[in-house]
Amino acid sequence: MARRKRLEDDELLAVARERFVAEGFAASTRGIAQVAGVAEAVLFQRFKTKAELFFAAMLPPPPNLHEILVSRPDSEEPSRRMEDIAIGVLAYFREIAPVLLPLVSHPEFNYESFVARYPESPLNQLVEGLQAWLKRLEARGDVVEGASPAVALALVGTMASLAIFERIGVHGGETPEDMVRQVAAVIWRGAALAPG
Template identity: 35%
Template sequence: MARPRAITDEALLDAARAVFIRSGPGATTAEIAEAAGVSEATLFRRYATKDALFMAAMELPPEPGWAALANALAEDPRPLRERLEVLATALLDFFREIIPRVMVLRAAGIDLSCHMTQLAEPPPVKGLKAVAHFFHREQRAGRVRPVDPEIPARLLIGAMHHHAFFEACGLDAHAPLPPASYVRGAVDVILRGVEVETAK
């Protein structure tokens, strides 16, 4: 009977990812093995080379999970503000996880733009369309004023990306804003707009 693996592939990749994000693509397999609590031999039994381990650990999801969430929330009976806060939180969580990976991949000299342009529908575009569709559904229901639905979709996605980018660059210490407060504030601004209505 085969001995059970001391560490799952998922846990091993989580440990490797954390080391690469902390130390960059130059992190050693010795560092990764120590973080994972295994020997370097175990690493190389699972992944033949450090490059193979790097690509597996830093792999980007084939599509953003929040695309499916946006479609599901379009059918959700909760108030619009509450649903948008759920969607914004999912966007923020996604970008907080993905942006550090992208930064390390770029540091390793990997050109993601070439890969994206070869896809029939790149994941970011699919995600944008899902959020735009959400706003379109809300317009048809009379809960959002008639504007190009891609505009509020881009505003929401961009706002969450910005917060995650500040965190990844260590800039949140200079302009601190708790994530939950940021989500509520961003959703409020998008829903209300920023122009003060004047009496006619």
């Protein structure tokens, strides 16, 4: 029984991802095809260029937004929830760092173009999910009006940076949880409405 093309594409992209993570963009399409058990021409029938194959293969896995953003009760203290969200976002960036680093290092990578090409991009989902949560807090009066995009950017950017720092050995390769919570608390203090 023949397999669906989508499944075959997923398998092909998994092989390409493995090679690109190990070798960067320099990985040969011939080598990828060989490991995948197809002719190199098959790659270029499905992906017009090596760059197109690279970007399709290096799309990070999706975050578990339910676990990161939704699983905690809305009644929980927002500052504590921000800390827990930061822990979840950092865990996600730790998971995707092996894919993310070669992706953003590619000379043709541009975030806006990437999101336009892949609107369901996991990174975009994460930022939009955070903004939606923060907008609910804005509506409740817990966050400065209009601050949601900046706060989401600060949190995502900081957690992504921490994951990259860990990859190069900062904090012995793992940032202590209490430090992550302190960073999230600093971001929260900038977002929360000042008393009075």
